[in-house]
Amino acid sequence: xxxxxxxxxxxxxxxxxxxxxxxxxxxxxxxxxxxxxxxxxxxxxxxxxxxxxxxxxxxxxxxxxxxxxxxxxxxxxxxxxxxxxxxxxxxxxxxxxxxxxxxxxxxxxxxxxxxxxxxxxxxxxxxxxxxxxxxxxxxxxxxxxxxxxxxxxxxxxxxxxxxxxxxxxxxxxxxxxxxxxxxxxxxxxxxxxxxxxxxxxxxxxxxxxxxxxxxxxxxxxxxxxxxxxxxxxxxxxxxxxxxxxxxxxxxxxxxxxxxxxxxxxxxxxxxxxxxxxxxxxxxxxxxxxxxxxxxxxxxxxxxxxxxxxxxxxxxxxxxxxxxxxxxxxxxxxxxxxxxxxxxxxxxxxxxxxxxxxxxxxxxxxxxxxxxxxxxxxxxxxxxxxxxxxxxxxxxxxxxxxxxxxxxxxxxxxxxxxxxxxxxxxxxxxxxxxxxxxxxxxx
Numbered sequence: 001x002x003x004x005x006x007x008x009x010x011x012x013x014x015x016x017x018x019x020x021x022x023x024x025x026x027x028x029x030x031x032x033x034x035x036x037x038x039x040x041x042x043x044x045x046x047x048x049x050x051x052x053x054x055x056x057x058x059x060x061x062x063x064x065x066x067x068x069x070x071x072x073x074x075x076x077x078x079x080x081x082x083x084x085x086x087x088x089x090x091x092x093x094x095x096x097x098x099x100x101x102x103x104x105x106x107x108x109x110x111x112x113x114x115x116x117x118x119x120x121x122x123x124x125x126x127x128x129x130x131x132x133x134x135x136x137x138x139x140x141x142x143x144x145x146x147x148x149x150x151x152x153x154x155x156x157x158x159x160x161x162x163x164x165x166x167x168x169x170x171x172x173x174x175x176x177x178x179x180x181x182x183x184x185x186x187x188x189x190x191x192x193x194x195x196x197x198x199x200x201x202x203x204x205x206x207x208x209x210x211x212x213x214x215x216x217x218x219x220x221x222x223x224x225x226x227x228x229x230x231x232x233x234x235x236x237x238x239x240x241x242x243x244x245x246x247x248x249x250x251x252x253x254x255x256x257x258x259x260x261x262x263x264x265x266x267x268x269x270x271x272x273x274x275x276x277x278x279x280x281x282x283x284x285x286x287x288x289x290x291x292x293x294x295x296x297x298x299x300x301x302x303x304x305x306x307x308x309x310x311x312x313x314x315x316x317x318x319x320x321x322x323x324x325x326x327x328x329x330x331x332x333x334x335x336x337x338x339x340x341x342x343x344x345x346x347x348x349x350x351x352x353x354x355x356x357x358x359x360x361x362x363x364x365x366x367x368x369x370x371x372x373x374x375x376x377x378x379x380x381x382x383x384x385x386x387x388x389x390x391x392x393x394x395x396x397x398x399x400x401x402x403x404x405x406x407x408x409x410x411x412x413x414x415x416x417x418x419x420x421x422x423x424x425x426x427x428x429x430x431x432x433x434x435x436x437x438x439x440x441x442x
Contacts, residue, residue: 040249042129053069134246150213207340357384
């Protein structure tokens, strides 16, 4: 063997060892494949935030497009900092204050995880950043419920306080190893990627905020039309793509469970979109682009808690049911006349509740067999009770805490825009800008 060939093989072996057997100071080996996927998933979930900004931004009037988009983008700044300082510790630390939330001094400013490698084979930095993206998008979802009528200052304070007092405790209860919902019943409350933690909490909180603040000026008598459905459709597409990181990344691995979650996510979104346009065509005689986008979200939201435990056929059925229930919820909203501006509750609240409860009827046989073998008391009926209780707790806690936060915040900072500011638009009133150059706001 030539000296050059020997050197080449030596370099190749060394490079292979670097990329496939990286080790932390504690001896835990890094799984480079899982780490690469989790890095990708983290980026995909962050991509959902500008996707949400586009989705919401296209649905409001021209004079409010930048202000609405800012609601999503500013969350990336505010919640990212809070998450690093205390959010990760509150969510995944050990129980304190009776388990209301967690705490771990090593997680404060992430100061103690610099070389930590988790059992899954990924650096804890990656896991913390992945979870931080969930913390960002959740309060941004709420903004759709009171779009076009809140002050920017109050909104910024609200999402900061809401993250601390609502999101972080719910995250701890459901996903931390000593959270009481994680340990509820024989197998714990199933919430694979955030049906309870993200969508139910955001949807319910949005409904409470919308009811407390009241309607936009002129609603429901004045016709309020979207300014750009093209942007909304592009936003929906970005959300669909990003959701693969949201759901499949929640496996915290790169293997079979990742593929199962990704497949369920794809087919649920497709089934929800098709079901929505069929329902819309029957009910209203037309299949709209907005309806297709709404169906995508309904299917994605419903499959979020279930993606890791159901088969593709179950995901299809769940997407269809979610489309019907979310469509019905929006029709009921229109009859009742309350102003959930962009249907945050109708899509995220109803979709999240649907998925969190109905997933028990579509659990794959292998998961059921494993559950029955490891927990003698596990049955579908018992799990249905656990899921229903977890949903009820999330609904009540989110509603009460959101009401308290808004009530107290409104004592110190004006939350709802004045009529003059509403007429001028959020863009001009709070940002001194216009979304479409010299076009007059509508």
